[in-house]
Amino acid sequence: xxxxxxxxxxxxxxxxxxxLPCNHSTxxxxxxxxxxRQIHSQGPQYIIHGLKNNETNEMxxxxxxxxxxxxxxxxxxxxxxxxxVYYCIVRVAFKIEAxxxxxxxxxxxxxxxxx
Amino acid sequence: GAGVSQTPSNKVTEKGKYxxxxxxxxxxxxxxYWYRQSLGQGPEFLIYFQGTGAADxxxxxxxxxxxxxxEGSVSTLKxxxxxxxxxxxxxxxxxxxxxxxxxxGPGTRLTVL
Numbered sequence: 001x002x003x004x005x006x007x008x009x010x011x012x013x014x015x016x017x018x019x020l021p022c023n024h025s026t027x028x029x030x031x032x033x034x035x036x037r038q039i040h041s042q043g044p045q046y047i048i049h050g051l052k053n054n055e056t057n058e059m060x061x062x063x064x065x066x067x068x069x070x071x072x073x074x075x076x077x078x079x080x081x082x083x084x085v086y087y088c089i090v091r092v093a094f095k096i097e098a099x100x101x102x103x104x105x106x107x108x109x110x111x112x113x114x115x
Numbered sequence: 116g117a118g119v120s121q122t123p124s125n126k127v128t129e130k131g132k133y134x135x136x137x138x139x140x141x142x143x144x145x146x147x148y149w150y151r152q153s154l155g156q157g158p159e160f161l162i163y164f165q166g167t168g169a170a171d172x173x174x175x176x177x178x179x180x181x182x183x184x185x186e187g188s189v190s191t192l193k194x195x196x197x198x199x200x201x202x203x204x205x206x207x208x209x210x211x212x213x214x215x216x217x218x219x220g221p222g223t224r225l226t227v228l
Contacts, residue, residue, distance in 0.1 A: 041221075042221055042222075043119070043206050043208070043219030043220050043221050043222055044158065044206070044208075044217075044219045045219070046216045046217065046218070049216075085157075087157060093214075101146065101148075101163055101165075101170070101171065101213050101214065102148065102160040102163055102171065102174070103148075103150075103158075103160065103217060104160065105150075105157030105158045105159070106157055107156065107157055108157055
């Protein structure tokens with residue numbers, strides 16, 4: 001079963017920041033938080049990941065709470081092309097067994113960026 | 116550079132037929148994954164290869180599903196005696212190393228009539 005909880009959908013205004021929440025209250029100390037997104041009719045696309053520190057790249061920022069039980073993905077200036085389903089995933093940080101390499105997707109958040 | 120490619124992009128078959136779906140990973144990527152995505156749901160893991168061997172096939176739903184990666188590069192997902200419930204988008208992903216970021220292909224949409 002997916003180990004994360006996300007709102008099923010949210011709207012965002014073009015040009016504004018989009019803040020996507022994710023709850024992962026059962027996360028283990030050796031698990032990363034990963035974010036992927038899936039634009040319609042395409043395969044999922046990696047966005048960002050983090051362990052406990054906040055992370056930023058050219059696509060987004062990831063804010064992880066101090067207790068690591070939740071996180072927020074921030075798209076700083078949403079564009080129409082950011083309309084997609086966003087998946088928050090927890091994944092083991094190092095190999096314990098082979099099964100830890102897979103990604104376990106939940107339902108994601110369907111984000112609609114409106115003009 | 117070239118990303119992950121999958122062929123065919125669409126496959127329509129009849130119930131009971133055999134199908135093969137192909138994945139060409141990014142050159143140099145040692146890890147390869149297959150996922151299946153039903154309409155309105157997130158992708159579900161099927162099988163993971165590290166090199167030529169299947170390191171984890173726990174997601175294969177039954178023995179009608181089989182995958183190979185004979186030379187550690189291209190992989191083929193094989194489905195025997197297809198059923199209507201097999202209709203889905205089959206996604207392939209590859210990564211450099213076991214824990215690397217996974218890059219996904221566009222998927223193959225399989226429709227079983």
